[in-house]
Amino acid sequence: MNTSSYQSEFEKLLTRDYFSPKINPQRKNAFEEFLKKNLSKKAWDNLRFTNLSALKKNDFRISEVFDAPKKNFKYPEAVTADNYKIVFNNGHYQKQLTTLPKGIEIFTNLEYYDNRKNKVAQPTASPFDLLNTAFMDSGMSLVVEKNIEIKSPILLVFINTGKDQLMISPRIHVDIGKSSSISLIEHHIGLGSGNFSNSTTIFSLKENSHCKHIRLQKDSDQAINAGNIHLEQEKYSKYYLSHFGFGSSLGSIGVNSDLNGQGAECHLSGLCLTRNHQHLDTHILINHKSPNCISSQNFKTVLKDYSSGVFNGKVMVEKDAQKTDSNQSNKNILLSKNARMNSNPQLVINADDVKCSHGSSTGEIDQDALFYLRSRGIDYKTAKSILIHGFVSEIFDSADNLEIINYIKSDFDKWIEN
Amino acid sequence: MLEIKNLHAKVEDKSILNGINLNIKPGEIHAIMGKNGSGKSTLSNIITGKEGYEVTQGDIKYRNESITEWTPEKRSLHGIFMSFQYPVVMPGVNNTYFLKAALNAKRKYNGQKELDAAGFLKIIKEKLQDLKMDPSYLQRAVNDGFSGGEKKRNEILQMLTLEPSLSILDETDSGLDIDALKIISDGVNRYKSPKRSFLIITHYQRLLEYIEPDIVHVLIDGEIVKSGTKELALKLEEKGYGWLEK
DSSP, X not given: OOOHHHHHHHHHHHTOOSSOGGGHHHHHHHHHHHHHHTTOTTTOGGGTTSOOHHHHHOOOEEOOGGGSXXXXXXXXXXXXXXXXXXXXXXXXXXXXXXXXXTTEEEEOHHHHHHHTTTOOOOOOSSHHHHHHHHHOOEEEEEEEOTTOBOOSOEEEEEEEOOSSOEEEOEEEEEEEOTTOEEEEEEEXXXXXXXXXXXXXXXXXXOTTOEEEEEEEEEOOTTOEEEEEEEEEEOTTOEEEEEEEEOOOSEEEEEEEEEEXXXXXXXXXXXXXXXXXXXXXXXXXEEEEOSTTOEEEEEEEEEEOXXXXXXXXXXXXXXXXXXXXXXEEEEEEEXXXXXXXXXXXXXXXXXXXXXXXXXXXXXXXXXXXXXHHHHTTTOOHHHHHHHHHHHHHHHHHHHTOOHHHHHHHHHHHHHHHHO | OEEEEXXXXXXXXXXXXXXXXXXXXXXXXXXXXXXXXXXXXXXXXXHHTOTTOEEEEEEEEETTEEOTTSOHHHHHHTTEEEEOSSOOOEEEEEHHHHHHXXXXXXXXXXXXXXXXXXXXXXXXXXXXXXXXXXXXXXXXXXXXXXXXXXXXXXXXXXXXXXOOSEEXXXXXXXXXXXXXXXXXXHHHHHHOOTTOEEEEEESSSHHHHHSOOSEEEEEETTEEEEEEOHHHHHXXXXXXXXXXXX
């Protein structure tokens, strides 16, 4: 791996003041570990089927404040218009474009870390996590008070622009107070070329809090986009994710959830669509650490052309996590003989009174179903489209928001047509 | 309506049909009976155009046109229908959406205006009643979680909706209790007309008590070894197939 420009950019970053210099030791630790592990497949077993050459080549430069848009920049339309909105451009939070409901406070990360005396645990689950900690240069923190119910979704729009190969490393903290509920829609829009957007979002869900999270990744065709989600869930908290990975040339979504308190729930759904030489990864780790917790994973991929994908899903049930209820499903359709999918569902159970299931299937479109539809007068192309629609529909429905579902569906329709 | 001449067919080098001759005229109901593996389902699959079968000799003519090169959808649009022995389960595909797509494909082909949701519902609700099906069927995914009887009723619903000229009922009676059998046969009997023909494929004589055939054929090892009136079916029920085997 060519580390020279990571190195020089890292030195440069240490002189910027987005975060307190007090966290520099944490940055340095992460960066050293990143260099030590060197993106090798041996060190990162989960990435053994992922081509990381675009990361190794590395001629990125860090995103600077001046990379935010000029004053007359016309923002593209986001997935929905009438919501609370937080806008990021090349990772940088755009305060003037933000609207938020009462009961939620936004902090810069400088303030957030300061309030916590810089004692914030840093994730290390993937090279993306390490890079984000080393290079975090933007983002913000959302703190929701207790007993607040916000029904209208809060839109987080990440717009990546510019011709330079920017490394954009937003860090988002979302702390949701006891018995509060929010709904987030994270929308990544790629207008630039060749950027590397690597965001890490850390959720702290207090007792009985709820969070619905839709993540829509539509970064540009040349971009690298990694989304790293970490969750600490207290008792009876509930987290729902619907992830839609449509964009980027190399994309990765990682979710690591610790179900720390009893009765906590984590429900993850995702759909990836890949074409040309695109590669999209999904990496899930759910740790059942307490009794009576529920987790579910339902991930699907539809692959065209020479594209490829990886699903790594792991559920760990600790000794004390009795009455765990967990299921995991990964299903994939290959629309081309040259497409490849690697699926690896795993279960590690150390408790004796649990209900866990997992399953995985990858194959071509069901020929019997295709014949059935055609025998009713429906032409081949339409029949195929109906079946793929049917295959993905439950993931659409998981978003539980008609406006978003329609938006995603129209994207999906275009994808199927081309 | 349907004329099959000296039809030979194979699947992966295994010869299944060995010279079938069959002539179904408009308004006629023919039944084909035979044991498992005699080639009954192969015959219906070949008439409807399923891939994986190779016609090595002979021809299938539908309304005087050879159809062996036609796609399954073309056969359907021209009025050939099969009620599947094992209707395919399609999770995520809404039954209304599917039925409407099928009906509109047909209407479009016939130069009729495609139906909107309201127009479609009006047509379908009547047919649901005929088959004693709850309207909630329409909201479910195609055959997903349907019982055996529900699946078969859903097949007949499609037949009534698409209004084919030639309907092949492939073991429509298998797995049905007597009530469901009666509902389905009533549906078929109401649909009968001098312009419509049926080919009923079955193991047992039971269905033929409800839907009376004009001609019964016995299929053994891919050949029709005997044809006769409905009394032939009764004889088979009584004596089995042994007396007809070589």
